[in-house]
Amino acid sequence: MEYDKYAYEPFAVTVDLAVLTIRDGALQVLLVERGQDPYAGHWALPGGFVEPRESAETAARRELAEETGLADVTGLHLEQLRTYSEPDRDPRMRVVSVAFTALLPDAPEPRAGSDAARAGWLPYDSAGPLAFDHDTILADAHERVGAKLEYTCLATAFCPPEFTLGELQHVYETVWGTALDRPNFRRKVLATPGFVEAVPGAARLTGGRGKPAALYRAGPATALHPPLLRPSREGRPA
Amino acid sequence: MEYDKYAYEPFAVTVDLAVLTIRDGALQVLLVERGQDPYAGHWALPGGFVEPRESAETAARRELAEETGLADVTGLHLEQLRTYSEPDRDPRMRVVSVAFTALLPDAPEPRAGSDAARAGWLPYDSAGPLAFDHDTILADAHERVGAKLEYTCLATAFCPPEFTLGELQHVYETVWGTALDRPNFRRKVLATPGFVEAVPGAARLTGGRGKPAALYRAGPATALHPPLLRPSREGRPA
DNA sequence: CCAAAAGTGTTATCGCTACACCCATGT
DNA sequence: ACATGGGTGTAGCGATAACACTTTTGG
Secondary structure: OOOOOOOOOOEEEEEEEEEEEEEOOEEEEEEEEEOOOOOOOOEEOOEEEOOOOOOHHHHHHHHHHHHHOOOOOOOOEEEEEEEEOOOOOOOOOOEEEEEEEEEOOOOOOOOOOOOEEEEEEEEHHHOOOOOOOHHHHHHHHHHHHHHHHHHEOHHHHHOOOOEOHHHHHHHHHHHHOOOOOHHHHHHHHHHOOOOEEEEEEEEEOOOOOOOOEEEEEEOOOOEOOOOOOOOOOOOOOO | OOOOOOOOOOEEEEEEEEEEEEEOOEEEEEEEEEOOOOOOOOEEOOEEEOOOOOOHHHHHHHHHHHHHOOOOOOOOEEEEEEEEOOOOOOOOOOEEEEEEEEEEOOOOOOOOOOOEEEEEEEEHHHOOOOOOOHHHHHHHHHHHHHHHHHHEOHHHHHOOOOEEHHHHHHHHHHHHOOOOOHHHHHHHHHHOOOOEEEEEEEEEOOOOOOOOEEEEEEOOOOEOOOOOOOOOOOOOOO
16 A cells, blocks of 8 residues: 555545435435536436545535535434445546435425536436436435335434324335335334334324324334335245 | 546545454454554554556455455455545545455465555454554444344355355354354245255264254345344344 | 225234254264 | 254244224315
8 A cells, every 4th residue: 555645546536415305295306407518417416525624424414405405404314325436437537426315304495506407306216317327326225215114213204203104104105115004004113112202182184184193203213123024025035 | 516636635545345254163354464654563454445447346356356365256245335434534644445345255364465564364352453443344344244144145155155054053143143043043044945055965064073964055045035133132222 | 974094903824932852973 | 872963843922914994084
């Protein structure tokens, strides 16, 4: 290991954000429209350079605040996904990008950044094809979030501070793309200590009709034991 | 995003490897003794620079081959762990490191590299304290591998091409640090289609005594459904 | 009264745990 | 004979899946 700082062609280090939310009953992702080449006019994940004195995590949270326009992003779930480092992933120069996933409960309208023509929420299913390798990053983020719903209490990160069990179930169904049995889901969630806490006396009408649903808050638990497994992928060992 | 390559202090991008194996019935990790400051004389994870035309994965596999001296590392399990990017993790300059975990079945004696005074296998439990933030990386690797044993067929990556179920169980017990019930473990493994495949007629004596054990090969499956959960951590929701 | 959504109850089955027990081999 | 490790059997329990059913609201 030599440590001549200028021995190599410099690497740029960036962060890319896969910011997911649930809007209009569908999984949506925050995208920006590129204003310049390469990929001018294409949608891309928001992101930017890691600055000289900040970590990738710090950079990701800064970018998240800038792109969403949210005043306080301290409580939001932000998680490192993986790092993408193929030599030609950006045609201009060598860019190594640390990707993050963020989960948002509500969906404020984003604001366009400096080099982005537009910014907005797009349904996950109609999001591609994206610039660079961002399709891969987004797919990896979806897979990671889907897997984490199984064995963590992450689903509450998609919900507002107070939510109904129907809304929580909808998070699972939307991310997994499968329907769940409501009675069983309900029992499972309530049987996991610390997953949710009842808000005494509170109730809310959800679909305009039907019985008002009791409200819950996210509890202190982070892990699900035993896990809440997806019904799919049975008998597919390979 | 400006793309002036020299606008910032350059970032170095490196890979660090947490290479784990099971030797003498214990979890061991491949370490190198640093020959120079900082941390001269301390043990560290092997690693090195990502070269201009290679991805982090390619660099990791190259380093793995160099450090272990194995001729063919193509089949070995190598997995990206996460990226460590705290600004002061290396006192000399800004180094962003992509960490990988590798799992080895047998344990060839490593050879010392260019800047390493020595290289060797050390028991996981007596490995610290390491140079830089390598204690954190190693602990993260252990946690990740332990978690992946639960829901993937990864354990076979610690085993030679043909192995007994007792050896496979020993992988779980060593990584998790808990004892497992042999009959139940056996049933669970054999009930998962594609986890292991019997080698017809083959058997081997393991401890010098006892009934010869049937031999198995790793099967085509990669996932475990349902998972094989660790017995510990019950009733700890927080 | 009907539709819609929340919430409760019930039963069969599956998987896991905790054992007891038998088999084959070396000393 | 006995210690050691491999392998089989089984009873009980807990969690889940797949329902039927009741309750409360708006139209």
